[in-house]
Amino acid sequence: MKNVAVIGAGTMGNGIAHVFAQFGYKVNLIDVSQVALDKAIGTIGKNLDRQVAKEAITEDEKNLTLANISTHTSLTSGVVGVDLVVEAATENIDLKLKIFAELDLICAPEVILASNTSSISITKIASVTQRPDKVIGMHFMNPVPVMKLVEIIRGYSTSDEVTQTIMDTSKKLNKVPVEVNDYPGFVANRILMPMINEAIYTLYEGVAGVEEIDTVMKLGMAHPMGPLQLADFIGLDVCLAILHVLYDGFGNQKYAPCPLLVNMVTAGKKGVKTGEGFYSWGHGTKELIVAPNFIK
Numbered sequence: 001m002k003n004v005a006v007i008g009a010g011t012m013g014n015g016i017a018h019v020f021a022q023f024g025y026k027v028n029l030i031d032v033s034q035v036a037l038d039k040a041i042g043t044i045g046k047n048l049d050r051q052v053a054k055e056a057i058t059e060d061e062k063n064l065t066l067a068n069i070s071t072h073t074s075l076t077s078g079v080v081g082v083d084l085v086v087e088a089a090t091e092n093i094d095l096k097l098k099i100f101a102e103l104d105l106i107c108a109p110e111v112i113l114a115s116n117t118s119s120i121s122i123t124k125i126a127s128v129t130q131r132p133d134k135v136i137g138m139h140f141m142n143p144v145p146v147m148k149l150v151e152i153i154r155g156y157s158t159s160d161e162v163t164q165t166i167m168d169t170s171k172k173l174n175k176v177p178v179e180v181n182d183y184p185g186f187v188a189n190r191i192l193m194p195m196i197n198e199a200i201y202t203l204y205e206g207v208a209g210v211e212e213i214d215t216v217m218k219l220g221m222a223h224p225m226g227p228l229q230l231a232d233f234i235g236l237d238v239c240l241a242i243l244h245v246l247y248d249g250f251g252n253q254k255y256a257p258c259p260l261l262v263n264m265v266t267a268g269k270k271g272v273k274t275g276e277g278f279y280s281w282g283h284g285t286k287e288l289i290v291a292p293n294f295i296k
Contacts, residue, residue: 009040015144021068030078122155132157184249232271
């Protein structure tokens with residue numbers, strides 16, 4: 001496996017492209033927007049510069065990584081000659097089903113189709129293809145160049161051979177793959193999102209303020225950041241979408257999103273990406289300014 005296509009030039013897509021390219025794969029980064037692609041290459045360049053500054057890689061390795069990435073606005077041209085496609089589009093089931101149905105038509109029969117989805121059923125995604133044995137989940141963690149974990153999600157029909165190939169590929173990226181089965185939220189988000197939702201309920205019910213809740217979890221449970229700050233980094237809209245997947249998938253009231261989360265997303269307060277969520281963030285940066293006063 002030498003050639004990879006990555007669909008989506010956002011935060012996850014450019015991170016996935018960065019890692020594959022850094023470890024010698026030829027990467028076709030695909031997005032409908034040339035502006036998004038140009039921004040992604042700029043982001044990858046800046047992240048590589050940080051690695052050079054930390055002496056994690058050399059300047060030559062940085063240049064080789066960038067040279068391994070080509071950009072495409074056409075899905076058809078972007079998947080020519082690839083061995084693996086990793087979809088990292090928006091966490092929207094209708095969009096993912098559309099992409100996979102099209103990929104199945106235009107990709108060679110032996111190509112493995114992977115999704116970076118954090119919660120959507122791999123079995124459901126595979127159902128729109130004629131190669132369900134070659135459809136698998138490859139859920140990277142953000143930021144991709146830094147985080148070691150990759151959740152490898154087996155759909156109902158994913159073959160042992162494909163699973164082993166993707167496990168081995170992940171190890172070649174210096175990642176730690178963990179094989180899990182295809183149930184709503186998999187492992188990471190099935191555990192994480194109810195915790196975040198409960199933290200939001202704790203705020204909503206006036207038990208404590210934003211910083212107090214996060215301080216308890218950081219100092220009391222040794223979390224590197226509190227659940228509300230983490231939600232801002234993930235994106236409150238993404239948290240809400242995942243909770244909907246869990247609630248719909250299990251039919252259990254414990255996964256029902258907190259009304260405060262619903263209202264914040266409706267109001268456009270989605271966290272770092274919009275400059276305000278549970279915290280206010282410096283414009284264009286990830287620097288925490290001050291927590292809004294939720295407790296009156």
